[in-house]
Amino acid sequence: MSHHSPLDQIDRENVASLEVAWSYDAGEASEHDVSQIQFNPLVVKGVLYGASPSLRLFALDAATGEELWSFRPTAGGNAWNANRGVVYWEDGDDERLLFGAGPFLHAVDARTGLPVSEFGNGGRVDLREGLGRDVSGDLMGVVATTPGTLFEDLLLLGGRVNETEGAAPGHVRAFDVRTGEIRWTFHTIPQPGEPGHETWPAEAWRTAGGANAWAGISVDQERGLAFVPTGSATPDFFGGARAGDNLFANTLLALDARTGERRWHFQVVRHDMWDRDLPAPPNLVTILREGISVPAVAQLTKTGDTFLFHRETGEPLFPLREEPVQTPGLPGEAPAVSQPLPTRPPAFVRQHFSLDSVTDRSPEAANSVTSRLEGVHFGPLYTPPSLGGTVAFPGLDGGAEWGGGAWDAETGLLFVNANDVPWILRMVQFGDEADSLSAQIAQGYLYQCSACHGLDMSGDGGPIPSLVDIDERLGFLDLYRLIRDGRGRMPGQAGTLEWWQSAAIAWWVYYAEEEDVPSNWAQNAGDSKRFGNAGYQKLLDADGLPGSKPPWGTLTALDLSAGEIRWQVPLGDYPKILEAGRRGLGAENYGGAVVTTGGLLFLAATPDERFRAFDKLTGNVLWEAELPASGFATPATYEAGGRQFVVIAAGGGKLGRPSGSHYIAFALPETD
Ligand code: HEC
Numbered sequence: 301m302s303h304h305s306p307l308d309q310i311d312r313e314n315v316a317s318l319e320v321a322w323s324y325d326a327g328e329a330s331e332h333d334v335s336q337i338q339f340n341p342l343v344v345k346g347v348l349y350g351a352s353p354s355l356r357l358f359a360l361d362a363a364t365g366e367e368l369w370s371f372r373p374t375a376g377g378n379a380w381n382a383n384r385g386v387v388y389w390e391d392g393d394d395e396r397l398l399f400g401a402g403p404f405l406h407a408v409d410a411r412t413g414l415p416v417s418e419f420g421n422g423g424r425v426d427l428r429e430g431l432g433r434d435v436s437g438d439l440m441g442v443v444a445t446t447p448g449t450l451f452e453d454l455l456l457l458g459g460r461v462n463e464t465e466g467a468a469p470g471h472v473r474a475f476d477v478r479t480g481e482i483r484w485t486f487h488t489i490p491q492p493g494e495p496g497h498e499t500w501p502a503e504a505w506r507t508a509g510g511a512n513a514w515a516g517i518s519v520d521q522e523r524g525l526a527f528v529p530t531g532s533a534t535p536d537f538f539g540g541a542r543a544g545d546n547l548f549a550n551t552l553l554a555l556d557a558r559t560g561e562r563r564w565h566f567q568v569v570r571h572d573m574w575d576r577d578l579p580a581p582p583n584l585v586t587i588l589r590e591g592i593s594v595p596a597v598a599q600l601t602k603t604g605d606t607f608l609f610h611r612e613t614g615e616p617l618f619p620l621r622e623e624p625v626q627t628p629g630l631p632g633e634a635p636a637v638s639q640p641l642p643t644r645p646p647a648f649v650r651q652h653f654s655l656d657s658v659t660d661r662s663p664e665a666a667n668s669v670t671s672r673l674e675g676v677h678f679g680p681l682y683t684p685p686s687l688g689g690t691v692a693f694p695g696l697d698g699g700a701e702w703g704g705g706a707w708d709a710e711t712g713l714l715f716v717n718a719n720d721v722p723w724i725l726r727m728v729q730f731g732d733e734a735d736s737l738s739a740q741i742a743q744g745y746l747y748q749c750s751a752c753h754g755l756d757m758s759g760d761g762g763p764i765p766s767l768v769d770i771d772e773r774l775g776f777l778d779l780y781r782l783i784r785d786g787r788g789r790m791p792g793q794a795g796t797l798e799w800w801q802s803a804a805i806a807w808w809v810y811y812a813e814e815e816d817v818p819s820n821w822a823q824n825a826g827d828s829k830r831f832g833n834a835g836y837q838k839l840l841d842a843d844g845l846p847g848s849k850p851p852w853g854t855l856t857a858l859d860l861s862a863g864e865i866r867w868q869v870p871l872g873d874y875p876k877i878l879e880a881g882r883r884g885l886g887a888e889n890y891g892g893a894v895v896t897t898g899g900l901l902f903l904a905a906t907p908d909e910r911f912r913a914f915d916k917l918t919g920n921v922l923w924e925a926e927l928p929a930s931g932f933a934t935p936a937t938y939e940a941g942g943r944q945f946v947v948i949a950a951g952g953g954k955l956g957r958p959s960g961s962h963y964i965a966f967a968l969p970e971t972d
Contacts, residue, residue: 302583303706303715305937308898309944314968315900315913315923321945321967322365326352329929329951329961336932337951338382338445338702338891341963343938344410349386350963353951355401357386359413363940365965369413373401374424384516384702384934385447387455389477396477398455400444403428405457407480420480427459428468430482433506435468442468446516446581446702449526451557453477456526458513467534469505470512472553474560484560488512488530488548495562496547508542510534511549515702516581518597519557520611527584527597527611528553531577537685537727538573538831540632545570550578552599552607554614564614568601570636573629573684574725575696576602580704583714587617588861598707598860600700600716603681604649606858607642618644618863629684630727630831639682644863648700648856649720650848653678653693657722657848659841668842676724685727685831691839693848695723703892703905703934708916714858715901715916717871719888721846721853722839727831728755741808744801748793749809750834757809771810780806844956845874851886855893855903855919869919872906875957890954892934894946904931904948907955911935911948911966929953929960943967 310318329335335353342349348362358370387398388410395410396419405427407419415423427442428435435441441461448457454474461468472486488511489504490496500508510533518527533542533549550569555562569576583598587608595611608617622638629635641647650657658669677683678691698719706715728746746755752764759766770779783802786792793802839847846852851870859866870886877885891905900922901914909930913923929952937946945965953959 302709303704303892303894303934304708305894305896307896307937307939307944309939310896310900310937310946310968311898312900312915312922315898317968318913318923318925318946318966319969320925321943321965323962323964324350324360324365324367326350326356326358326961326963328352328354328356329959330953335951335959336382336953337949337961338384338933339949339951340385340892340934341936341947341949342386342388343936343940344388346940347410348938348947349388349397349410350949351383351386351399353953353959353961355383357397357399357408357413359410360963362938362945363943365963371399371406371408371413371415373399373406374404382445384445387447387450389450389455391453398448398477400427400447400459403442405444405448405475405480407477418479425475425480427457430473430485431468431471433469438462438468446514448475449517449519450477451519451521451524451526454483454557456517456519456528456557458517458528458530460514461509461512462534467509468512469508470510470530472513472517472528472555472560474557486528486553486555486560486562488551488553489533490547499545499547501541501543504542508533510536511546511551514577515579516704518582518584520584520595523595523611524557525563525611526555526557527582528555529578529580529582529599532569532572532575535832536572536575537725537833538630538633539571540630540831542571543634545636546572550576552578552582552597552609554597554611566607566609566614566616568599568607569639571634573633573635574682574692579698579701583705583707584611585707585714585860586709587712589617596860598705598714600705602694602696602698602700603641603651604647604694604699604718604720605642606645606648606714606716606860608860616642618642623680623682625682626680626684630686633684635684645858645860646865648716648854648858648865648868649694649698649718651681651693653691653722653848657693659845659847660849661841661845665841665843665845669839669847672724672839672847685725685833687727687729689724689726691722692725693722695719695721695838696725697888701890703890706893706895706901708895710897711916712859712861713866713916714860715855715893715895716858717853717855717889717893717903717905719853720848720851720886721888722848724837724839726755726834726837728834729831741804744797744805745808746832746834748797748805751837752790754837755834767809776806776810779810843876845876846888853886853889853906855901855914857916857919867919869914871903872910873908875908878908888955890932894935894937896937902935902937902946902948904933904935904950906930907957909950909952909957911964925966927960927964928962930955930957943970
């Protein structure tokens with residue numbers, strides 16, 4: 301979890317001569333630009349393990365890229381089912397890989413790629429079982445997107461669950477690596493008699509979901525402590541049915557890795573209404589206090605903060621302050637009064653949105669954003685979701701995200717790449733039961749389409765088209781196929797909806813007259829106090845670029861002992877900016893960095909399809925290579941046959957970028 305490598309063959313002096321050593325085409329990229337590879341390759345004993353866009357696991361000779369074997373899991377991948385890595389475990393000549401795909405955790409023989417039959421049920425465990433609640437009907441009910449973490453013969457694992465009502469609970473579990481049995485479970489939504497139960501309505505533990513650890517668990521092997529970051533409770537943006545602080549959602553938990561018992565915890569967001577999951581695995585770090593080394597754990601957040609705690613006691617290592625939550629929030633909502641924030645280090649993104657924050661790229665861009673802000677709430681970090689819309693700044697993906705931080709003990713620096721763009725969070729009120737058929741279908745549009753095309757079907761004025769009068773531009777069957785299969789950035793619904801549901805939405809979109817489109821979507825709501833999110837929408841200008849002033853993405857070096865930012869640089873660019881002859885504005889980015897003793901920080905993650913090496917002391921770019929698709933993933937560096945390699949998966953498929961399927965390894969030219 302440190303994202304650090306002691307290798308130093310590639311260094312500041314020679315990095316500029318890196319060249320492609322091998323590349324491997326994993327195939328299976330979708331033609332609709334939505335497949336991705338978020339996989340962080342793992343190299344053990346000269347073998348590299350990776351996964352294709354549809355989650356075929358494969359082993360390559362790490363020196364040549366030649367394929368050794370490949371394993372096709374039972375449940376393949378789709379856009380909802382990323383996989384970020386695999387775990388290697390060995391005992392004598394028993395060598396295993398533990399690999400999550402869909403709702404299954406597979407154990408595979410690391411030498412042959414064959415299932416380990418004594419593990420679970422014929423080599424796999426169904427993560428939806430043993431939760432104490434039946435979620436078997438939902439194929440994506442629990443998905444291990446992030447690999448588990450080993451402690452002795454236990455695999456500690458959280459998972460991704462749905463973010464809406466009816467989602468699975470986010471239990472943290474330890475699986476026996478040999479048998480797949482569950483050895484302990486920690487209820488992140490406490491049950492009667494468990495501490496924290498009082499921070500929920502009494503019966504919530506039976507129905508509430510989420511509070512899941514999807515970002516990855518870090519284990520202090522020496523102390524036997526597992527640090528578990530959890531996400532928000534569901535539904536994400538309205539907590540009317542979950543009054544209270546909702547422990548242990550949005551919490552950094554320190555658990556006894558052997559038993560799952562809680563040692564300490566810190567809740568970063570009380571009663572979350574903004575989907576501020578803890579998005580990154582905690583970094584185990586050491587900081588200096590008056591010349592003494594203190595074992596610490598650093599937690600990065602979507603809000604762009606860095607919380608530092610003493611690993612053993614949970615004591616905060618910099619004073620905290622309380623940031624007030626703006627009121628009143630939606631009817632029926634009971635927001636927490638305030639939320640804790642660290643006084644140091646400073647936030648690495650902006651946290652307050654005002655008219656001064658609006659893009660100054662051009663007067664047209666500024667005007668388009670200002671007009672979109674009419675009736676929208678904005679201001680301090682914790683401004684609650686509203687029916688008119690609320691600006692979330694930083695956006696709902698962070699701040700920091702799943703790439704996490706890279707910790708360099710030699711310099712005491714924690715490196716973090718972050719997004720710095722505003723989103724709009726718009727809520728709608730639901731009826732208790734949509735009573736008429738047409739209201740039910742309208743709700744289908746609300747759930748599946750309005751996030752992008754808007755409540756009034758008018759698109760976003762940018763890359764997402766308006767659907768008003770679509771019958772004049774498209775035949776009905778073409779519309780149905782488009783909904784089923786997707787196109788460009790629009791995901792197909794084939795895996796999500798039954799054909800008749802897609803057909804019903806197509807019918808509604810096609811034949812809806814203006815008066816059929818609910819003006820406030822609340823026509824059947826009555827007294828209901830149920831609210832949902834009307835879309836994950838970014839606040840964009842008319843060209844589809846972020847509505848805030850640049851930089852839109854950054855790379856920051858945090859000096860954790862001093863609690864200061866050592867340096868910060870814009871990270872990458874949008875292709876549109878480069879085409880316009882500008883650069884250095886930064887861009888949204890997904891994927892993490894790896895830092896080396898050679899003085900370098902390797903990071904791709906940007907939509908400009910570049911892979912870069914930064915000087916870890918200054919943030920200067922020392923090398924940059926073009927990839928066949930954006931590397932929205934975390935690279936790995938390793939040694940094989942006496943050479944240092946650095947490898948990245950170029951899977952694209954985010955931020956409107958084309959998908960790809962290559963793993964590309966770079967090394968210095970061979971000297972003989
Ligand atoms: C993730 C965002 C997203 C979602 C969700 C989404 N769309 Fe789209 N949609 C797009 C984008 C982007 C395009 C433009 C596609 C292209 O570039 O070819 C598009 C295009 C379309 C078009 C073609 C418009 C035209 O003028 O050619 C239709 C029709 C459409 N979407 C309907 C729907 C419906 C109905 C749903 C819900 C079932 C839906 N979309 C869900 C993003 C989305």
